Every structure is written in structure tokens, then in C-alpha cells.
Amino acid sequence: xxxxxxxxxxxxxxxxxxxxxxxxxxxxxxxxxxxxxxxxxxxxxxxxxxxxxxxxxxxxxxxxxxxxxxxxxxxxxxxxxxxxxxxxxxxxxxxxxxxxxxxxxxxxxxxxxxxxxxxxxxxxxxxxxxxxxxxxxxxxxxxxxxxxxxxxxxxxxxxxxxxxxxxxxxxxxxxxxxxxxxxxxxxxxxxxxxxxxxxxxxxxxxxxxxxxxxxxxxxxxxxxxxxxxxxxxxxxxxxxxxxxxxxxxxxxxxxxxxxxxxxxxxxxxxxxxxxxxxxxxxxxxxxxxxxxxxxxxxxxxxxxxxxxxxxxxxxxxxxxxxxxxxxxxxxxxxxxxxxxxxxxxxxxxxxxxxxxxxxxxxxxxxxxxxxxxxxxxxxxxxxxxxxxxxxxxxxxxxxxxxxxxxxxxxxxxxxxxxxxxxxxxxxxxxxxxxxxxxxxxxxxxxxxxxxxxxxxxxxxxxxxxxxxxxxxxxxxxxxxxxxxxxxxxx
Numbered sequence: 341x342x343x344x345x346x347x348x349x350x351x352x353x354x355x356x357x358x359x360x361x362x363x364x365x366x367x368x369x370x371x372x373x374x375x376x377x378x379x380x381x382x383x384x385x386x387x388x389x390x391x392x393x394x395x396x397x398x399x400x401x402x403x404x405x406x407x408x409x410x411x412x413x414x415x416x417x418x419x420x421x422x423x424x425x426x427x428x429x430x431x432x433x434x435x436x437x438x439x440x441x442x443x444x445x446x447x448x449x450x451x452x453x454x455x456x457x458x459x460x461x462x463x464x465x466x467x468x469x470x471x472x473x474x475x476x477x478x479x480x481x482x483x484x485x486x487x488x489x490x491x492x493x494x495x496x497x498x499x500x501x502x503x504x505x506x507x508x509x510x511x512x513x514x515x516x517x518x519x520x521x522x523x524x525x526x527x528x529x530x531x532x533x534x535x536x537x538x539x540x541x542x543x544x545x546x547x548x549x550x551x552x553x554x555x556x557x558x559x560x561x562x563x564x565x566x567x568x569x570x571x572x573x574x575x576x577x578x579x580x581x582x583x584x585x586x587x588x589x590x591x592x593x594x595x596x597x598x599x600x601x602x603x604x605x606x607x608x609x610x611x612x613x614x615x616x617x618x619x620x621x622x623x624x625x626x627x628x629x630x631x632x633x634x635x636x637x638x639x640x641x642x643x644x645x646x647x648x649x650x651x652x653x654x655x656x657x658x659x660x661x662x663x664x665x666x667x668x669x670x671x672x673x674x675x676x677x678x679x680x681x682x683x684x685x686x687x688x689x690x691x692x693x694x695x696x697x698x699x700x701x702x703x704x705x706x707x708x709x710x711x712x713x714x715x716x717x718x719x720x721x722x723x724x725x726x727x728x729x730x731x732x733x734x735x736x737x738x739x740x741x742x743x744x745x746x747x748x749x750x751x752x753x754x755x756x757x758x759x760x761x762x763x764x765x766x767x768x769x770x771x772x773x774x775x776x777x778x779x780x781x782x783x784x785x786x787x788x789x790x791x792x793x794x795x796x797x798x799x800x801x802x803x804x805x806x807x808x809x810x811x812x813x814x815x816x817x818x819x820x821x822x823x824x825x826x827x828x829x830x
Contacts, residue, residue, distance in 0.1 A: 344375040344730060351729040351761045359737045364829050369814035372734070378727050378805060384715045385428045385633075385807040389416045390788030418788035419812050419819075423804035424579075424607060424767050425792050427633030427712075436460055436711035440703055451703070460710065465677060467706040469694065472641075474713040477721050478632070479605070479624070480615035481643050484692035488709065489673075489701055492606055492640045493522045495625040496573075498696065499642060500530045502668035503571065503600050503623055510570040510598075511536055514543045514561060516553060520579050523604055527573060543569070551581040551756045551769075558585070559593050566597040573601075576608030576624075580794065582757035582767035584612055588619045595620060606630060609641070611728070611765040613721050616643045623648070631766075631804060634712040639705040642693065649692040665689050671698030715806065727805035728766035734810055735768055735801060738817040742826055752776060752824035756798070767802040769794075772824075779823040787819045 347357045362368050392403040420428050439459045443451045455463045462470040472486040513527050531541045545561050547553045572594045577584050591601045603624040610631030624643040628634035648666045656662050674697040676688045689695040743751045756769040777797050784791050792800040803813050818828055
């Protein structure tokens with residue numbers, strides 16, 4: 341058997357890997373887990389169990405904390421392959437929330453200005469910046485290019501208010517065929533807000549028959565509409581198909597034609613390696629409740645390239661100094677901390693992405709995010725991506741074996757996600773044959789498997805490298821075999 345690191349090297353170079361004949365076995369999966377240098381990170385999370393998934397009322401118990409034998413605990417393990425919708429709970433989050441509650445109870449409003457000893461948290465005024473500092477590796481940017489604020493769609497609106505500046509010549513927004521609905525609503529409403537017609541100002545890029553959009557088609561669309569496009573706004577990873585776009589190439593191509601470039605990184609941040617600064621992206625936004633594991637509806641993040649965060653000063657006609665900065669919707673917390681509490685009407689924007697803040701961010705939400713990021717700070721995106729490449733390739737291999745084994749005239753399923761490992765994150769979107777979704781959902785639920793369903797016929801399988809094992813991938817496939825009409829592997 342080839343060692344795990346050999347698979348990593350091949351996949352990182354874009355080469356396919358050949359798994360051995362015994363790959364479809366629990367022993368093989370466990371052998372990969374034994375070589376996994378990140379396996380210890382699983383213990384940083386609380387994962388739903390078969391028994392906890394049956395709870396209908398709160399009873400003060402936490403999955404995994406009950407006294408039981410090792411055999412019983414192993415038998416009760418669930419499989420959590422839905423981190424692309426909501427990440428599992430890091431144990432650190434509870435500790436960070438408790439620290440926040442103790443701070444609030446103990447010193448009240450002084451928590452804005454005082455950092456408590458023995459606390460994992462910064463003072464409230466600095467918590468957003470502290471989380472930005474800890475997010476640099478996740479998105480490939482410096483801390484002053486990152487701001488933690490609001491929620492994803494709110495941030496898209498704030499960023500489009502700053503960067504979508506349509507005029508008589510340039511007014512179009514290029515987007516993909518099936519963005520997450522909220523993105524479509526946000527873009528359409530911005531177009532309408534400017535008094536424009538979405539039919540004329542929104543350019544949709546359609547996919548091929550497998551729901552994929554090639555880089556060549558994106559570049560051709562840019563060329564076709566280059567002269568009258570104001571903004572290109574695409575997802576880093578398409579949520580439905582799981583396709584990872586070539587952000588570096590697309591960004592450079594669009595910017596060379598005078599188009600502002602933004603990215604929605606909801607499914608990319610914390611999932612794949614990003615280099616937003618080096619790629620010269622104008623802006624980006626992401627949520628933190630999927631792969632970053634900060635909890636449902638958690639506070640979101642945004643990137644603004646450093647050139648758009650500059651604050652310069654000039655003299656007005658009256659001789660007063662006034663700041664010159666990129667226009668944006670402004671608010672109290674975008675103002676410089678040194679004068680924030682002067683409570684006057686002279687706005688002094690904070691240099692960098694922090695100047696795009698509007699409101700006082702929730703300290704409770706920042707505590708959740710801080711706890712989640714503390715786990716990421718025990719590893720790096722390069723190592724997480726390396727493991728994810730093999731996890732996903734192994735899952736793909738076992739799916740391929742099922743298709744080959746099936747005797748049906750119509751295969752039980754088709755994988756929509758690109759075969760190229762460099763064109764996907766840690767998600768495989770599986771299009772089931774008509775009529776198989778409901779029995780598949782039943783089988784997954786009966787076996788304590790959490791996996792995302794997208795009607796009418798797609799399941800999205802997302803083994804997350806922070807807490808998923810190769811053993812989980814193997815066991816998931818054993819559950820899937822029954823509803824697609826195959827016997828369990830021997």
C-alpha cells in the first residue's frame with residue numbers, strides 16, 4: 341500500500357491516485373487514519389451520536405460525555421458529513437462563551453476596555469480584530485485586509501454598496517447560473533436599487549450538462565461583456581455542484597478588462613487554500629458557520645484589498661484636515677478607535693478593512709468564532725487541504741466502485757463534482773437516480789449519518805478534514821449501498 345503522504349503529493353499536483361484492490365475495506369480506511377497527522381484534531385469537536393440525534397428535548401447531556409464502554413461509544417458514533425451546511429461544534433466554543441459570560445457578569449461595560457487575565461478573549465473592542473488576526477491563513481490576506489462583521493448577505497450588500505458603481509457604460513454584473521438564492525437576491529436588489537433592469541444588467545453564466553462551468557466559458561463571458569460590466573461576483577466554490585473555480589485566473593482576466601472582482605467564499609473559506617491578497621481580489625465575503633465551525637448564523641468575515649482601505653488626509657478649502665478614503669456606507673465602528681468615544685460628528689475612518697465596519701459587533705458571536713479559530717490555529721490550511729484531497733478522492737473511489745458493481749441499466753447515481761481534485765473542495769455532489777432520494781434519506785437517518793440533501797435528487801457528501809476520518813468515509817458508503825440496491829461490502 342502506498343503511504344498517505346504519497347497520495348497527498350500526487351493529488352496536490354493534480355494527478356489521479358490509484359487505490360489498491362483492498363481499498364474497499366474497513367482495514368484499509370483505518371490504515372489511512374493511522375497515518376493521519378491531523379487525527380488528534382477530531383478530539384477538539386463534539387460530534388452528534390446516533391443516540392443524540394434522537395433527542396426531542398434538552399436534558400443537560402452532551403454527546404460523548406456519557407459514561408459508557410469503548411465498545412458502546414464506538415457503536416454509538418454518528419457520521420457528520422454536513423459541515424458544508426453547518427460545521428460541528430468545537431469544544432473550545434463553550435470555554436470561550438463561558439469566558440465572555442464571566443467577563444460580562446464581573447465587570448460589565450468595562451469589558452469594552454479591559455482584557456481579563458486567564459481569558460482566551462481580547463477586550464470587546466478588540467475582539468473583531470483578534471479574530472481577523474487569526475483568520476489570515478484561512479483566506480490568504482493580512483490582518484488589516486480582513487474585517488469580522490455582520491452576516492454573509494449583509495456583507496455582500498455593504499461591499500456592493502462600496503464597489504458596485506454602475507454608470508451609463510458599465511452597469512452589468514456577471515454571476516453564475518445558480519448562485520445560492522440569497523446571493524441572487526442581493527445582486528438583483530442592488531441592480532434595482534440603482535434603477536436598472538435586471539434583465540439587462542445581470543449576466544448569468546450557464547453550466548454544462550453536469551452543472552459545471554469551465555474557466556474558458558467564464559473568460560469568454562467576460563470578453564463578451566467586458567465593455568459594459570461593472571462587477572464580476574462569483575462563488576469560490578459553487579454550492580450545488582461543489583466545483584472550485586480558478587479564482588486566480590478569473591480575477592486577473594477580469595481586472596485586466598477594468599472589471600471589479602468580488603468573491604463569495606461561503607463554501608471556500610476554511611475548506612481550500614486561498615490567496616486573496618496575492619490574487620489581487622478587490623473584495624470577498626464569507627460565512628463562518630460552515631467549514632469554520634463558529635455556530636449557526638455566526639458572525640461573518642470580509643476581505644477588502646489593502647489599496648481600498650487606505651486613508652489619506654488633505655486640506656479643505658477652509659484649512660481643515662479631512663480624510664480621503666474609498667466611499668462606503670459608514671458607521672460608528674468603522675471609525676478609528678482612538679477617537680471613537682469622542683462622540684462627535686467628525687468621522688475618522690480606520691485604515692484597512694476595519695474601516696468598513698458599521699456597528700458594534702456581538703461579543704457573544706465573536707467569542708464563538710474565537711473558539712472555532714483557536715482550533716484552526718493548531719494546524720494550517722495547507723495541511724487541512726492535503727488531507728481533504730485524499731478524503732475526497734477516497735470517497736470518489738468508493739462511489740466509482742459502486743457504479744461499476746451495479747447491474748442496472750441506469751447507474752444508481754452520477755457525481756456532479758469535477759473529477760479533477762484541484763477543481764473541488766471537500767464535497768462530492770451525488771445526483772441520485774430518480775426515486776432513490778427518499779430511501780437514501782431514510783437509510784442515512786437510521787444509521788446516524790448526517791448528510792446534506794438538495795431536492796429533487798442530490799446529496800452533498802462532505803467529509804471535513806478537521807474531524808472526519810477515512811473510517812467515516814468507508815462506513816458512509818456501506819450505508820449508501822443498501823438504498824442503491826447493493827449488498828454490504830465483505
